[in-house]
Amino acid sequence: xxxxxxxxxxxxxxxxxxxxxxxxxxxxxxxxxxxxxxxxxxxxxxxxxxxxxxxxxxxxxxxxxxxxxxxxxxxxxxxxxxxxxxxxxxxxxxxxxxxxxxxxxxxxxxxxxxxxxxxxxxxxxxxxxxxxxxxxxxxxxxxxxxxxxxxxxxxxxxxxxxxxxxxxxxxxxxxxxxxxxxxxxxxxxxxxxxxxxxxxxxxxxxxxxxxxxxxxxxxxxxxxxxxxxxxxxxxxxxxxxxxxxxxxxxxxxxxxxxxxxxxxxxxxxxxxxxxxxxxxxxxxxxxxxxxxxxxxxxxxxxxxxxxxxxxxxxxxxxxxxxxxxxxxxxxxxxxxxxxxxxxxxxxxxxxxxxxxxxxxxxxxxxxxxxxxxxxxxxxxxxxxxxxxxxxxxxxxxxxxxxxxxxxxxxxxxxxxxxxxxxxxxxxxxxxxxxxxxxxxxxxxxxxxxxxxxxxxxxxxxxxxxxxxxxxxxxxxxxxxxxxxxxxxxxxxxx
Amino acid sequence: xxxxxxxxxxxxxxxxxxxxxxxxxxxxxxxxxxxxxxxxxxxxxxxxxxxxxxxxxxxxxxxxxxxxxxxxxxxxxxxxxxxxxxxxxxxxxxxxxxxxxxxxxxxxxxxxxxxxxxxxxxxxxxxxxxxxxxxxxxxxxxxxxxxxxxxxxxxxxxxxxxxxxxxxxxxxxx
Numbered sequence: 120x121x122x123x124x125x126x127x128x129x130x131x132x133x134x135x136x137x138x139x140x141x142x143x144x145x146x147x148x149x150x151x152x153x154x155x156x157x158x159x160x161x162x163x164x165x166x167x168x169x170x171x172x173x174x175x176x177x178x179x180x181x182x183x184x185x186x187x188x189x190x191x192x193x194x195x196x197x198x199x200x201x202x203x204x205x206x207x208x209x210x211x212x213x214x215x216x217x218x219x220x221x222x223x224x225x226x227x228x229x230x231x232x233x234x235x236x237x238x239x240x241x242x243x244x245x246x247x248x249x250x251x252x253x254x255x256x257x258x259x260x261x262x263x264x265x266x267x268x269x270x271x272x273x274x275x276x277x278x279x280x281x282x283x284x285x286x287x288x289x290x291x292x293x294x295x296x297x298x299x300x301x302x303x304x305x306x307x308x309x310x311x312x313x314x315x316x317x318x319x320x321x322x323x324x325x326x327x328x329x330x331x332x333x334x335x336x337x338x339x340x341x342x343x344x345x346x347x348x349x350x351x352x353x354x355x356x357x358x359x360x361x362x363x364x365x366x367x368x369x370x371x372x373x374x375x376x377x378x379x380x381x382x383x384x385x386x387x388x389x390x391x392x393x394x395x396x397x398x399x400x401x402x403x404x405x406x407x408x409x410x411x412x413x414x415x416x417x418x419x420x421x422x423x424x425x426x427x428x429x430x431x432x433x434x435x436x437x438x439x440x441x442x443x444x445x446x447x448x449x450x451x452x453x454x455x456x457x458x459x460x461x462x463x464x465x466x467x468x469x470x471x472x473x474x475x476x477x478x479x480x481x482x483x484x485x486x487x488x489x490x491x492x493x494x495x496x497x498x499x500x501x502x503x504x505x506x507x508x509x510x511x512x513x514x515x516x517x518x519x520x521x522x523x524x525x526x527x528x529x530x531x532x533x534x535x536x537x538x539x540x541x542x543x544x545x546x547x548x549x550x551x552x553x554x555x556x557x558x559x560x561x562x563x564x565x566x567x568x569x570x571x572x573x574x575x576x577x578x579x580x581x582x583x584x585x586x587x588x589x590x591x592x593x594x595x596x597x598x599x600x601x602x603x604x605x606x607x608x609x610x611x612x613x
Numbered sequence: 614x615x616x617x618x619x620x621x622x623x624x625x626x627x628x629x630x631x632x633x634x635x636x637x638x639x640x641x642x643x644x645x646x647x648x649x650x651x652x653x654x655x656x657x658x659x660x661x662x663x664x665x666x667x668x669x670x671x672x673x674x675x676x677x678x679x680x681x682x683x684x685x686x687x688x689x690x691x692x693x694x695x696x697x698x699x700x701x702x703x704x705x706x707x708x709x710x711x712x713x714x715x716x717x718x719x720x721x722x723x724x725x726x727x728x729x730x731x732x733x734x735x736x737x738x739x740x741x742x743x744x745x746x747x748x749x750x751x752x753x754x755x756x757x758x759x760x761x762x763x764x765x766x767x768x769x770x771x772x773x774x775x776x777x778x779x780x781x782x783x784x785x786x787x
Contacts (some may be wrong), residue, residue, distance in 0.1 A: 207627070215625045562635060566634075
């Protein structure tokens with residue numbers, strides 16, 4: 120089938136912009152054999168096909184074409200790539216190189232503002248009793264007043280069972296609705312919120328299941344987001360929760376998971392938000408909740424691209440080893456996924472991530488084309504994913520290779536690396552290597568002093584002593600260091 | 614292979630930081646970390662010096678001889694001033710309180726432009742001038758960056774500084 124769009128050479132040949140030379144050859148041959156088997160093409164169509172093949176089969180002409188297309192048809196989003204070096208030495212051993220990628224909205228475009236469909240799932244287990252629950256309720260009350268009349272809201276509380284505090288409802292609808300629960304939610308939501316009483320255990324799945332059910336009711340035409348607030352370990356239903364998280368991610372419902380205090384399972388909350396590329400965060404003091412919720416809402420209100428993913432179609436010479444998202448919030452990337460979820464492009468903050476590649480040993484000079492391909496939706500209600508591709512050429516040869524990595528890239532790698540070293544301590548502890556862990560933690564103390572984060576340095580020092588004496592680290596220290604290192608980006612002064 | 618000088622772990626060429634201990638291993642990364650540390654040290658030195666207030670003559674006599682010259686240019690009024698003092702208060706004069714800053718921005722529309730009475734101080738610290746915002750209502754901006762309250766920032770030889778909405782060019786000469 121020949122595309123209607125005569126200017127798109129890839130469409131003319133029927134290949135993806137990421138197609139390899141072999142795929143392009145194959146596609147051209149397939150077209151020819153189509154013609155041989157009796158499908159008639161007009162002379163003009165033949166001409167277009169031949170021209171498309173000529174350009175795309177020649178790497179130099181193809182690169183030029185790609186760059187021209189990128190210039191003349193500005194996409195809604197742009198990708199910028201900064202490399203630790205564009206020219207690498209020819210080595211008989213593997214080497215590393217880094218790419219700092221920034222996805223921005225094209226400035227002339229306004230954010231595609233869809234109403235928000237917000238669902239808050241609040242833990243009301245016994246441990247939430249007192250200040251914690253009070254602060255959460257106060258914060259939710261304040262957030263509620265910030266929603267627009269088109270936005271919808273649902274609030275669920277859960278312990279070992281779920282309760283719908285406020286059913287999913289449009290905030291600005293008329294008060295006299297046939298559903299009494301919705302009428303109350305509109306008239307006096309604050310009283311309903313204050314009726315939440317802490318008691319019982321923590322079964323996150325109960326709350327999440329009900330939250331998702333409510334979110335689905337108002338999902339059409341809105342950007343849906345589920346925020347889970349918990350302070351405890353869930354009771355034996357981790358697998359159900361993760362399955363549900365996978366499921367809702369495919370529906371375009373995002374998830375944020377916030378842990379309060381020190382006794383929750385950070386790995387579990389990380390895994391919960393991973394499928395949608397959402398944020399997991401640590402609320403150390405109850406007072407930290409409101410600013411975090413507000414910043415989440417601000418971001419969600421103006422999403423320039425939703426459900427952004429990165430395709431892993433790397434050239435054979437390169438292997439992606441690590442990835443770390445730095446902005447709009449810092450979060451490790453899950454490389455096992457294809458494509459890798461990157462969350463949303465929110466508000467004015469760009470979506471920034473750093474990738475670390477291992478280059479296989481090369482014996483002869485080569486040019487490697489490294490494509491970065493992201494897919495995204497303009498809004499949750501558009502089923503169609505848009506593709507944005509940018510590629511960069513990497514030269515591996517015997518020439519001058521004096522690469523000076525830019526300082527923004529160095530900072531990004533530093534943050535990713537510190538996060539990984541800090542995670543490594545936890546792995547050391549869990550695999551019964553407290554001495555290694557203590558040594559690593561001591562070195563981390565120095566690293567945090569270098570970045571100027573004295574609070575993390577003090578915590579690391581404390582934990583290294585704890586490791587040396589007792590062979591473990593405190594749950595609080597673990598979270599302070601993990602989430603503190605993640606948000607280090609804001610603290611590194613340039 | 615390259616080896617981390619701190620913990621001895623081997624790394625692939627091209628690595629910027631050590632995966633075992635987090636130390637910089639690439640020369641560019643090492644230089645980056647060192648430069649950042651130096652910048653911070655400089656700022657900490659400034660911070661430790663307590664902000665001097667008007668009427669407080671600590672230091673002014675002993676340092677007068679050594680202080681450099683601060684040249685001030687207010688573009689909107691095409692006015693040039695030169696001040697030489699250990700502590701230069703920047704703000705608006707308040708006759709009722711008997712407060713008169715060394716750099717009084719009242720004649721340059723300071724009030725309308727949101728300059729606070731005690732807006733900022735510029736101090737000589739022996740090597741050059743540092744600029745400190747004194748809890749001003751509308752902020753002090755050095756080259757477009759809003760300064761954190763109470764922190765000393767070294768003035769480059771030429772600098773565009775905004776007190777509230779009033780733009781002033783400062784230059785230092787020895």
